[in-house]
Amino acid sequence: MQYEFDLKEAAQKAEQEKKELALQKELELKALNFEYEKKQAAAKSEKEKQQLRFEQQLKRQEIEAAYARKTAQIEAEQKRKEALAKLEQEKRDALNASALALSQAEVQRQSSQRNFFITAFALLAILLGFIGYAFNQKQKANKLLQEQKAEIDQKSTQLEQSLTELKATQNQLIQSEKLASLGELTAGIAHEIQNPLNFVNNFAEVSAEMLDELKEELEKGDIEEVKAIAEDLQVNLGKINHHGGRASSIVKGMLEHSRTSTGVKEPTNLNALADEFLRLAYHGLRAKDSSFNATMEMHFDPDLPLVSVIPQDIGRVLLNLINNAFYAVQEKARQGIEGFAPMVSISTKKMDNAIEIRVKDNGNGIPEAIREKIFQPFLTTKPTGQGTGLGLSLAYDIVTKGHGGILEVNSTEGLGTEFVIRLV
Template identity: 60%
Template sequence: MNRSLHPALLALVSLLWGSNWMACAQSPEIDSLKRQLIQQRADTNRVRRLNRLGHLYLDIKPDTSYRLAQQAYRLAQQLDDKPGQARGLNLMGSSLSNLGDYPKAIRFFQQSLQISRSIHDLPAISSVLNNMASPYQAQKDYKRVLSLSQEAQQVFDQVHRKDTQRDVRTYAILYCNLGETYLLLNQLDSADYYLKKATPLTEQEKGRIVLDHNLYLLGDLHLKRHDTTTALSYYRRALVAAQQSNSTVTLADIYLSIASLYQATGAIDSSIVNARRALAAGQQTNYLDGILSASKLMTKLYEGRNNTQALRYFKVAVAAKDSLFSQEKIKQLLTLGFEEQQRQQEQVALEASYQNRIRLYGLTGLVAVVLLVAGLLWRTNQRQRRSNQLLTRQKTELDQQRSKAEQALGELQTTQAQLIQKEKMASLGELTAGIAHEIQNPLNFVNNFSEISGELVQELKEEASAGRLEDVLAIADDLTMNLQKINHHGKRADSIVKGMLEHSRSSTGERQVTDLNALTNEYLKLAYHGLRAKDKDFNAQLVTNFDANLSPIELVPQDMGRVLLNLYNNAFYAVAERQKTAPEGYRPKVTVSTQRSQGKVEIRVKDNGTGIPESVKAKIFQPFFTTKPTGQGTGLGLSMSYDIITNGHGGSLEVETQTGDGTEMVVRLPA
């Protein structure tokens, strides 16, 4: 059974920032806030009211909640209201988590956490940590969920360690979340411990916010222990509590648990009834996780009994799964995980470097003191002997420090290699998006001509039965033409896949005779479609001027493909940035040309983007230097490209640019 933390998690957001979760079902407060916002000036009070209204919509209309939080965040940015920015980002993350967009939700949570830590807002930090567990739980990363929940509790304990009265509501939520996490990890004793700690708190007025959630988790716990009677009792109590609090998402989870219990005991009809109720509750609030789980169960229950209904619910499950786990979201999640791992490694390397500098400074001072003492004691034999002993001891320490410094250097070199690998993986990710779009065209042709051919075969049979030989021959000619087109487009798809495999394969460094025009044109289309897959609003005019008389040359196709991808991606980035501020009439344009000049082969990639300032032009081929904002570039793309062209192929890579007028990158290779 797949479960979501978010009913309790979202309760903590409202709780830690002075909100009342139970008000979500009360329209008078929503109406009151709407009236206040009509007359409210653009100040910090408006930011707070927008965030508050967004919280009230969170469990009933998460898309509306997201728009309100976005308005609050933008206004908080204009006012330099850091707490308002953090709350808006936190609420945007919670809304997107409800809507199933986990990569963007995690990014918003990370930004909110960064701002909250910069202003040392401990309640906000605890709230974000707790809410961030929801998208990770949906991805079944339960260890990360447990880590975040425990850290949230530790921060909250730090805030309230001096309180004379216990915060019933928040501790009920924290214990309930920890109990659920241990339940998902199948650590039943730990789950039992925290759920029982939460139970007396949820029975109090302030803790009833998670009463329904805690009850159905206790039902899940007893179901895992095969005590179906007790489990069903808890589920029924949870249904009453959820209906009283109008928690539609929790209702979907409870009905699904009851359906699973009846399925396990063989009561299939009862299981179908409750699974259908779970699906209806999930669809009411667009709860994708609940829709997916309920429709999968309905498919299994109807399989063999009513295959038409089974197919219907299977389609519902496929649609929900596509929304939750699209290829783009999976790629973003993988990128997020890699970036987080990379950040941690860089932090460790920086801390090691700092410690080494401290040791070096201390050692330098210590050596200076030793030398001074040795000079003072040099006049006597006894002091000379003591000085020599001291110097010997210091030499040993110096050797130890040098060994540690060499080890730190090795770690830094390892980090550099990982950064280079990250750049290669980013290049492969860009190429993959382009491949997905480019291969769709020949596949569409194959599918269309296959369907038409099937219809022609049926007509052929009818004409043959009627004895109309002339019509039979005409239809046979059409079939032959269709098969030729299917074969042509099938070979096109095959060439695209082979090109992808060639790019993803580790370079052997062996040169091959290559059609440079074809290679240049292929990667141009893949780079453009890759960017369009990420940003469907982006458009640019592509102009190609290829030398038709250009003979094939020897090069390493995989390496040259990485160079071209880097140059194309930089050109598209430049025109996209200029388009944001350019007047009407500006049209992004990228021109690619090949020619033979002065005994060399040239590839020119020209854009009409922002250009490169003269002050940084000399640095662009240096490793780790980038003109892109933090997080959008590693500074390794042009450095790697320069190395591949100059050292790997004996050519040259030059830049011709003027600020505001665009850039032209020129690759020259031996003919």
């Protein structure tokens, strides 16, 4: 029968298309696995490998979702063709039945005109019934197809929305970490600004007194004394300008730190950047705990050239590493170990083909169990509520991905930790 042939042909075609889709999907997944196996092999750290696995999983889900939609569309198309084939068969059956009935009616027409009309009307009613039934079936098939399409579109939209929400959440967490680091600096900024402002105020008061003396000497006509006072005033004004510039540079630096990174690299004095954030982080911690004291050592290479970096991003990296170092020595100091003197040092060095920055502390060190995972997101050694677990992860991404450098850690439990940044 034509109906069975159409059904068989539609089923075979749908099955063939699904096999081809399955083969394409398998090839794409194998290609994806092969691509990320190469990337995994080239990855330099567990952090990179985990990020690659995360990206691979997202792409795998996208491939599977795409092929699921295509498979559902093939099945829906198959059902539609089956419904249409069934409809055509019913039409043919109805027409055959109508033709047979009309033929019988024609044979009986000679014997009874009345029976002919009754039969004709009956057959017409049957035919209309079949047509109505066939139309109803077609409507159901179209409705089913639309419902399946709507379901596929809804699932696709949900997947896209989930991915968008995931990216938005990630961006919010990164911004929160940046704002948190700036908040920790607030007390340190106030302390650092207060020092130059005190100098400005003091020299301004002295200068005002010297102006009064200048007026008196002018009235006396002592020109030599007037010249001497004028020279002292010039020195004072130079000092006021110097310390005012110092306060201005602190404010400018913090504004740069708080802005969203432009992603543009510019020649930067890393010695000045490291010195600034070391002092601000220390005084910020002292503002929270006035009993805390630590030795700060700075070993800056005087021959260090200006380095092309994104200053806001490298500043955030240094701030995070320095804050962690001060936190480590503060926690060790609270243990009351006899003879322990908290110390945090930062050094820079020009290498043959790189610039090296080291941040070192003599705290408790990082436990060996988590040392290899220290740069993973949301991993923190601090108590609940005191750390987001994003600081080192962001620092690692800034150095390795944003600047093509290296960030590594050396730590011995009980002796301390040293983070090393190498910028090529």
